[in-house]
Structure formats: structure tokens, C-alpha cells
Amino acid sequence: MSSGMLKIEWAAQYMPVLAAIRKQFEKEKPFAGMTIGMALHVEAKTANLVTTLAAGGAVVHITGCNPLSTQDDVAEALNTVKNVHCYARRACTVEEYYEAINKVLDAQPVITIDDGMDLIHYIHTKRRDLIKKVIGGCEETTTGIHRLRSMAAEGKLEFPVVAVNDTPMKRFFDNVHGTGESALTSIMITTNTLIAGKYVVIAGYGYCGRGLAKKAHGLGAKVIVTEVDPRRALEAHMDGYSVMTMEKAAALGDIFITTTGNTSVINGKHFKKLKEGAILSNAGHFNVEIDMGWLHDHADNVVQREGIETFMLKGKAVHVLAEGRLVNLATPKGMGHPIEVMDLSFALQALCARFIAKSGKKLKGGVYDVPQEIDEEVANRKLSSLGLSIDSMTQEQKKYLCSWDIGT
Ligand code: NAI
Secondary structure, three states: OOHHHHHHHHHHOOOHHHHHHHHHHHHHOOOOOOEEEEEOOOOHHHHHHHHHHHHOOOEEEEEOOOOOOOOHHHHHHHOOOOOEEEOOOOOOOHHHHHHHHHHHHHOOOOEEEEOOOHHHHHHHHOOHHHOOOOOEEEEOOHHHHHHHHHHHHOOOOOOEEEEHHHOHHHHHHHHHHHHHHHHHHHHHHHHOOOOOOOEEEEEOOOHHHHHHHHHHHHOOOEEEEEOOOHHHHHHHHHOOOEEOOHHHHHHHOOEEEEOOOOOOOEOHHHHOOOOOOEEEEEOOOOOOOEOHHHHHHHOOEEEEEOOEEEEEEOOEEEEEEHHHOEHHHHOOOOOOOOHHHHHHHHHHHHHHHHHHHHHHHHOOOEEEOOOHHHHHHHHHHHHHHOOOOOOOOOHHHHHHHHOOOOOO
């Protein structure tokens, strides 16, 4: 068996929820006669989503959503699966990246599944011939949803898209635990340095930031949080972390992880204050959070190591991991989120794609929440795969929660 197929099989063992959905899809064939276009990180867990959709009758065309996150052996293995076509290649040029997006769109997908909104953006700007053909889409990540909501607010989103990212079964697990564990794992494996006792600066105390802070603290780090939202800053303070501006944190931090979805969060004025040997990394979707342009313009010298660029700034070394791209996926050994977490996220994707296949034609252009029954179905399937049972409300309890005149 090829190395890519062995990786796909390894992941499959830890994806019981997706496996159950696949069995159901094999019988129901909800995508019979449909082409699905995908732009996701092409690695073993994603491959299991792809084969699940194909088992449901779809012809799947997929490419990457980040030039550094593709695992070439998995991409190769996917191309041996019936009704699957994969165009992703690691370390492709920007031109090749968009060529691959175009190839997916040449297949005329009726459903899109994005992580960062590249397919939907391309369809609405450069491939408008496809707009009428697309029934709808699913979007995986926070940054993609931000962009989609901006489009929808301007009335420019012309088909329905399910905000898979925004549902509890995604954010509570994928963003918090997935990013939390995998970004730290990637930093440790790439640098082989210790977290314990270090100042770890987390920029952004959203879902990803909370997970990162908690896990870095668990490893013995002294965690500093930077924020722009006063409520989240206060939450970080009461969760026990130091809160300060990036300008102050820059002078203290040993390891930095940005996860804001925003741009230039660590920039020229901060680089000047960094300690010798500071390690910078980004876990946000795009490579805009660390101002890489400034570093390239101002460095006297740049030393390249596997997954690490060292910028010499007037004799001071500043290390940046994975070119400032998603550190959990874009370092040479980055594996992305733990498999069990992606089992949940991809179970949501599979069921939301089925929802679009069934009901998309009835929906107008816009961003839609994941239907509650899908969110609950994934949670219930996961609980039962773990052998866990929970209580259910009695009639009396249901009535109590719906009444207003409860007496005092
Ligand atoms: P979120 O919206 O819950 O949190 C972002 C936080 O950053 C907010 O609290 C916001 O106030 C803060 N922020 C914004 N600008 C800031 C600035 N200049 N300085 C400090 N804080 C600032 O978003 P979430 O879900 O935590 O996602 C964050 C990013 O991570 C997004 O780009 C998302 O797409 C990406 N993501 C990455 C994953 C990965 O595998 N690495 C997985 C999931 C999400």
C-alpha cells in the first residue's frame, strides 16, 4: 500500500463518526450525479472526508487551501480513488495554486467546500459563469466566514453557504483543542525547544487563543495574552493570564503565536523590541498576522532551516516558523489538528454538504447556520462512539424551562 494510503487508513481508525456517516451515505447516495469542488488542507483526515463524499455518490475535485499544507503522498493516493481528482501540490507557486483552483472549477461543481473561501471568492469574481450552477457551499474556518459575511452584507453572495465554523461542534473542539494542541506540537517539533518556564505570548483570545493559552499553561509556560476586545481581554485576565499590549509583550516573550484573523498584529514597532532568539509563529488562517514584508526589508541576513527562517536584525536573531503561515500545518512536520477533532469537523462538513444537496435550491444567497439537528447528531454520534450516555429532560423539566409563571 502507498505511504499516502497508509496515512489515510491510519486516520480512518480514529474517525468513527465520519465512518458511521459514510455507511449511511453508501446506502442513501445523497450526492448521486453531483460534482463537489473542494479547497481544503490536503492531508489524511481531509482524504477521509473526500472518500466519504465519493461513497455518497459524488465526483470530487479537490485542491489545497494553503500552498504549504498539502501532503503530496496523500494527494497522490487520492488520485487513485474512484471519482476523486486531486490537484494539490506542496510548495506550489501562487500561479500553480490558482491554476489548481481553476481546475477544480473547470469540473463545474454544484457544491463547494472551502477552508478560507478561495473557491467561492474565485467563482464570484473570475468564474461567474458557474454562479447559476452552484447549489451552495460549506465554509470551514473563521476567516472564511468573516469574508462571507462581508460579502453577504454587501448583497454580493449569490448562493447559500453554511457557516460550518460557527457551530458549537466545530468551534468548541476544532478551534479550541485542535489549534491548541496542534500549533504547540508543531512549534515543539520544529524547534525542539522547551515550552515550560517560557513566556508564551498569544495574540487573540478567541476560540483558538483560549485553547492555545490553556495548553501552553498546562505545559508550564507563563502565558501572556494580547487582545483588542476589552471583554475577551478581561476574560483572559480572569482565566489567570497576564494581559498587556503587544508593544509590552514584545519585549518579554520567548515564543509568540498569533491567532487573530487580523493583519500586522506583530509588526515593525514590535520586531524592534523583541528579545534575542524570539520565536514567532502564526496559527491564524492567512500569513498576514506577522509582518513578513517588514522582516524581509529590514533583515541584514536571513538564514533558512527546515521550517524556520532566522532574520538577523542589527545583530539580533528573530526566528519565524513556516513563513508566518499556519504553524500547525505549514511546518515540514506539521500534521494539522488531531484526528479525533477533525472527525467532528468533517462529520459536520459531510452532513452540511448533504443538507445543501437536499435543500440548497430552496435557499437564497447568504450565510446560514449549521442546522441544530446536524450539530446535535454529530455530538450524539461522538458520545455513543465513546460509550458515553447523558441524561434527557423529563416532560416536567421541558415544561418548566418553557414557562414564565413559575411562582416565587
Ligand atoms: P475568534 O474571532 O474567536 O478570535 C479572534 C480574536 O482575535 C478575537 O478575540 C479578536 O478580538 C482578537 N483580535 C483581533 N485583532 C487583534 C489584534 N490586532 N490583536 C490582538 N487580538 C486581536 O477567531 P478564532 O476562531 O479563534 O480564529 C482565529 C484565526 O484562526 C482565524 O483566522 C481562523 O480562521 C484561524 N483558525 C486556524 C486554525 C488552524 O488550524 N490553525 C483552526 C481554526 C481557526
